[in-house]
Amino acid sequence: MTTVEERAESGGRGVSEEVLRGFFREMLLIRRFEEKVEDRFRAGELPGFLHVAIGQEATATGVCAALQREDVIASTHRAHGHAIAKGTPVERIMAELYGKVEGCSGGYGGSMHLYDVEVGNLGANAVVGGGLPGIVGAALAFQMRGEQRVAVAFFGDGATNTGTFHESLNLGQLWKVPAIFCLENNGWAESTPASQQLPLPVDELGKRAAAFGMKLIEADGQDVEAVYLATLAAREHAVTGKGPVLLHLRTHRLTGHFVGDPQVYRDKDALKQERETKDPIKLLAARLELSDDEHAAIDAEVTAEVEASVEFAKAGTDPAPEDALKYVYA
Amino acid sequence: MPELTYREAVRDALGRALREDDSVFIMGEDIAEMGGSMAVTQGLLDEFGPGRVRNTPISEMAIVGSGIGAAIQGMRPIVEIMYEDFLTISMEQLVNQAAKHRTMSGGQIKVPLTIRTQGGAGWSPGAQHAQQLEAWFVHVPGLKVVFASTPEDVRGLLWSAIYDDNPVIFFEHRTLYPIKGDVPDELEPIPLGKARVHREGTDVTVVATGRLVHESLKAAEEAEKEGISVEVVDPRTLLPLDEEALIASVKKTTRCVTAHEAITRGGFGSELTAVIQHGAFDWLDAPIERVGAKFAPLAFAPGMEQWVVPHADDVLAAIRRTVARS
Numbered sequence: 001m002t003t004v005e006e007r008a009e010s011g012g013r014g015v016s017e018e019v020l021r022g023f024f025r026e027m028l029l030i031r032r033f034e035e036k037v038e039d040r041f042r043a044g045e046l047p048g049f050l051h052v053a054i055g056q057e058a059t060a061t062g063v064c065a066a067l068q069r070e071d072v073i074a075s076t077h078r079a080h081g082h083a084i085a086k087g088t089p090v091e092r093i094m095a096e097l098y099g100k101v102e103g104c105s106g107g108y109g110g111s112m113h114l115y116d117v118e119v120g121n122l123g124a125n126a127v128v129g130g131g132l133p134g135i136v137g138a139a140l141a142f143q144m145r146g147e148q149r150v151a152v153a154f155f156g157d158g159a160t161n162t163g164t165f166h167e168s169l170n171l172g173q174l175w176k177v178p179a180i181f182c183l184e185n186n187g188w189a190e191s192t193p194a195s196q197q198l199p200l201p202v203d204e205l206g207k208r209a210a211a212f213g214m215k216l217i218e219a220d221g222q223d224v225e226a227v228y229l230a231t232l233a234a235r236e237h238a239v240t241g242k243g244p245v246l247l248h249l250r251t252h253r254l255t256g257h258f259v260g261d262p263q264v265y266r267d268k269d270a271l272k273q274e275r276e277t278k279d280p281i282k283l284l285a286a287r288l289e290l291s292d293d294e295h296a297a298i299d300a301e302v303t304a305e306v307e308a309s310v311e312f313a314k315a316g317t318d319p320a321p322e323d324a325l326k327y328v329y330a
Numbered sequence: 331m332p333e334l335t336y337r338e339a340v341r342d343a344l345g346r347a348l349r350e351d352d353s354v355f356i357m358g359e360d361i362a363e364m365g366g367s368m369a370v371t372q373g374l375l376d377e378f379g380p381g382r383v384r385n386t387p388i389s390e391m392a393i394v395g396s397g398i399g400a401a402i403q404g405m406r407p408i409v410e411i412m413y414e415d416f417l418t419i420s421m422e423q424l425v426n427q428a429a430k431h432r433t434m435s436g437g438q439i440k441v442p443l444t445i446r447t448q449g450g451a452g453w454s455p456g457a458q459h460a461q462q463l464e465a466w467f468v469h470v471p472g473l474k475v476v477f478a479s480t481p482e483d484v485r486g487l488l489w490s491a492i493y494d495d496n497p498v499i500f501f502e503h504r505t506l507y508p509i510k511g512d513v514p515d516e517l518e519p520i521p522l523g524k525a526r527v528h529r530e531g532t533d534v535t536v537v538a539t540g541r542l543v544h545e546s547l548k549a550a551e552e553a554e555k556e557g558i559s560v561e562v563v564d565p566r567t568l569l570p571l572d573e574e575a576l577i578a579s580v581k582k583t584t585r586c587v588t589a590h591e592a593i594t595r596g597g598f599g600s601e602l603t604a605v606i607q608h609g610a611f612d613w614l615d616a617p618i619e620r621v622g623a624k625f626a627p628l629a630f631a632p633g634m635e636q637w638v639v640p641h642a643d644d645v646l647a648a649i650r651r652t653v654a655r656s
Contacts, residue, residue, distance in 0.1 A: 072403075106436025115435035122402060123435055127426050133395020134427060140396055141403035144355070144381065151399070164422070167392035174387065327433045328471045330440035330495035 015225045017288065023065065023224045024284050027057035029302040030081040031281055033090055036306045037080065037097060037111075041259050045314075046097050050111045053078040055222075055254030058280035059184045060085040062219075062227025063152065063247070066235055072120040072138050073152045074131030076184075077112045079124030082154055087119035094309035100316030107319045108327065128189075129155060129162030132181065136168050139177035139244070150238045152180040157205055158189030161197060166211075169246065173212040176243040180234045181214075183246060184221065186253040191265040206248035214246050221251030222280040252278040331514060337507040339481035340370050340446075343488040344408065346517055348378050351406065354492065357384035358393060358410030358446075367412050368448055368507055390419035394445060398428050398497070401443040406492055414449035414501065415461050428497040429472030440495045444488070448502040450541060450591060451639045457627035460504075460635075462540070462592035467499045468569045468601060474522055475569040477501040479543040481511035483566055486520030494522060503540045503591075525572035527579070531561035534649050535579040537602050538564055538589040542621070542640065546589050549645035558653055568598055576602065577609035584615040585652040589645050594622030616655035619648035 034052040041050050053060065060081030064073070067086075075082040083093050088104050096103025097111055105115045112126035122138065125131040135153035142149040159165050160183065172179045187194040187202045194202035209216035215237055219230035227249055234245040254275050256263045263271070285295060334342060347354045356371065362385040365372030375383040386393050390411060397409040411417050417424065424445070431439045451460040467475045474496050478484035484502065491498040528543060529550055538546040543564045550560035563579050565572055580586045586606050588599035599620040607618060623639045 103436070105434060105438075108436040109434045113434040115438050117435065117438040122399075123431065123439070125427075127422060130422065130427060133392050133423055134399035134402065136392060137396030137399020137401070137407070138403045139399070141400040141405045144400075144405070164391050164395065167387075167389045168395070170387060171389055171392040171396060175384075327435075327437040329474075330432055330442075 015228060020225060020284065020288055023061050023228070024281070024288060024290070025298050025302060026061045026085060027224065027281050027284065028298060029090065029305060030057045030060060030084050032299070032302050032306045033084065033093070033309070034080055036310060038259050040310065047099055048110050050097070050259040051078045051257065052255055052259060053081045053253070055252045055279060056184060056186060057081055058224035058227050058284070059182070059221045059249045059251050062224040063182055063231045066228050066231035067120070067150070067152065069120060071150045071152065071235075072122050073154060074122050074135050075114065075124035075154050076131070076156065077124065077126050077128070079112065079114045083114040083116065083121055083124070086116070086121045088114070088116040088121060090305060091309040091312035092116070094313040095316045098313040098316060099318070100313055101319050102312070102316040129159040129164040131155065132159070132164045132168035135179050136172045136177055139172065139179035140175060143175070143177050148239055150178045150180055150235050152182055154182045154184060156189070157183065157185040157187060157194065157198060157202065160205060160208055161189070169209070169212045169214060169244070172244040173214045176241060178238040179244040180231070180238055181244060181246045183248045184251050185248060186251050188253055188257065190257045193265070203250060206246060209246035214244060215242065216246050216248060218248040221249035222278050222283055224280060224284055254279060331512040333510050334481045334485070334513050335507065336481045336484055336502070336509050336511070337368065337370055339485035339513055340488060340502065341372070341374070343485045343492070343517065344371065345374060345377065347408070347489065347492050348374065348382060353404060354406045354408065355382040355384065356408045356410065357386050357397070359386055359388055359412050361385060361410050366410060368504065370507070371410070390416050391423055394420035395423040395427065397443045397445070398423060398431070398441055401441045402431065402439055406442050406444075408444040408446060408492060411445060411447040413459050414447040414463050415458050417447055417463060417499070424467070424473070424497070424499070425470050429470045432472060432496075441497045442495045443497045444491045444500055445497065446500045446502065448504050450504040451628055451635055452505045452541070454630055454632050454635055456630045460628050462590065462623075464501050464539070464568055465592060465596060465598045465601070468598060472497070473569065474498040474567065475501070476522060476567050477539045478566060479503070479506065479540055479564050481509065482513045483520060483526065485513055486518050487522070487566060489517055489519045490522050493519070498522070501540070505541055520566070522567045523570040523572055524567065525563050525565045525575040527561065527563050529560065529562040531559040531583060533559045533583055534585040534587060534652055535561045535563060535576075535583045536587045536589055536645060536649065537576055537606070538562060538645075539568070539598065541591050542589040542645070545640070545642040546645045548642035549649060552642070552646050553649050558649060560649060571605065573605050573609060576606055580606050580610040581613045584613050586614070586618045587621060587645060587648040587652060588618065589621040589640065589648070591639055592622055593625055594620050595625050597622045616652040619652055621645050621648050
């Protein structure tokens with residue numbers, strides 16, 4: 001019998017169709033949720049500004065499915081998928097985007113600060129690279145107490161140029177803490193392409209692990225099964241005291257940096273082609289050979305869930321303005 | 331009452347917390363075998379081992395940030411930033427992360443992290459090893475800021491900082507480490523947010539922090555020879571601030587001088603001045619005087635350094651100015 005690590009590294013399969021169908025449903029839920037978020041933002045219902053991760057659903061679903069509930073994550077400004085995949089109900093996320101008391105951060109956070117400590121979401125971070133050091137510390141706490149838990153930092157290729165990335169991988173590896181540094185490499189730092197922000201070829205960004213002597217595990221970020229297996233392997237490595245892992249997932253952002261981004265910096269034909277060939281949901285549907293009816297049935301179900309989340313959010317409670325001071329100190 | 335140095339008092343609080351509580355650990359640069367660049371943590375490695383007295387790389391963002399993460403997961407980390415000048419490297423983690431997690435999460439998270447650091451002039455370290463940056467942090471909701479000036483205070487306040495459920499920036503002053511003072515037999519926690527009246531007086535209140543508490547006490551003795559009765563108050567905790575005690579003192583004396591080693595412009599004295607003039611406006615007989623360092627990066631040559639930072643003479647001159655107004 002092969003280990004998950006060997007299966008992951010050989011690109012081997014082994015996840016049941018039932019599990020994959022579960023992944024498909026969740027990825028489609030994330031997609032429909034984010035499309036609804038774009039729609040409601042354009043309608044002027046959502047304050048602030050928003051980043052969607054359309055095209056990156058497989059990394060959120062595949063990674064979080066391989067974690068245990070007691071494992072913790074730190075997310076990024078592109079956070080909706082991570083929050084859903086870690087287990088926060090969509091209506092609580094939608095309520096947060098509407099700034100309601102019922103939101104997963106009580107209306108204090110917004111899209112870029114989705115928290116749900118009960119399911120292990122230690123918060124999405126609006127500072128690129130800002131969440132990594134905290135994950136080293138969370139993992140250190142698990143290590144010191146002898147707990148079989150891992151801490152996972154999500155971040156993008158842009159974050160690998162920040163000081164916190166280098167300091168966190170360095171310290172994490174030095175102390176062999178049970179952390180997974182999950183690099184969702186979509187090749188864009190906002191509007192700046194890999195060629196203008198990375199000294200390495202974009203597909204070779206995982207090489208940065210070698211600078212720290214860190215275990216590197218890589219997978220195609222558009223293939224949810226590969227992501228899932230790679231994360232299982234990474235978790236096994238981290239939780240057994242072998243040290244942290246750089247989990248490099250090459251993925252594709254099939255929309256702009258923020259909702260409303262006209263993407264003047266992006267080649268339209270290339271984007272069109274990416275949408276046709278790199279959509280993780282289309283790829284999984286083809287793999288599962290879902291019939292039109294099956295697809296439509298799942299779609300109707302998740303779409304209804306998203307619609308219900310909007311109704312829930314709109315019916316939510318506006319926080320009292322003076323409650324802005326409520327949680328400054330514990 | 332035993333006598334301890336300021337340095338020993340800090341060490342005593344750290345040792346007791348480590349002894350009594352498995353969730354406490356300390357980490358920072360050179361704090362283990364070397365015992366810290368100020369020798370504060372000497373001996374702690376031997377007693378508690380490398381798992382709880384952790385040398386770190388020179389990596390301030392990761393030191394503070396990993397402290398935050400461990401604190402969120404239920405530990406009570408005490409991290410040491412060797413010089414407060416280096417806090418600037420970790421500002422993002424302090425200001426955007428530690429201070430804001432609780433509010434951003436709608437109260438789901440607390441960050442019981444203590445960040446010990448030290449600084450101060452008087453030994454020609456030059457411009458990057460002597461700053462007094464406490465005012466930067468007083469501007470940030472979610473942080474608490476402590477600046478202790480005596481052995482008794484530093485021990486009791488550090489204990490309270492460690493057991494506070496919020497991130498606390500704990501400032502120590504380099505030149506105070508060797509000073510001696512009586513401390514209670516048993517560690518008595520000093521609540522954060524309580525000022526201490528070091529000397530009672532009736533003509534002028536000097537609100538001083540850190541090294542300037544001692545300089546102000548010297549100035550008060552000189553002033554007394556001139557027939558001026560000076561009250562010296564140390565807020566000890568800058569955030570939260572014991573506004574009530576300061577205002578009460580100035581209502582009594584009707585004059586006020588603020589004194590710190592940090593640069594005057596935008597320094598904590600500016601906040602003190604605003605708070606006191608608002609709270610005691612009708613009682614004031616003179617404009618509030620601010621004593622602090624001159625507005626320049628600290629020069630190396632001892633003569634220049636001494637001229638830039640304030641001393642007892644500067645406090646005394648400010649006291650005289652307030653008295654001359656009436």
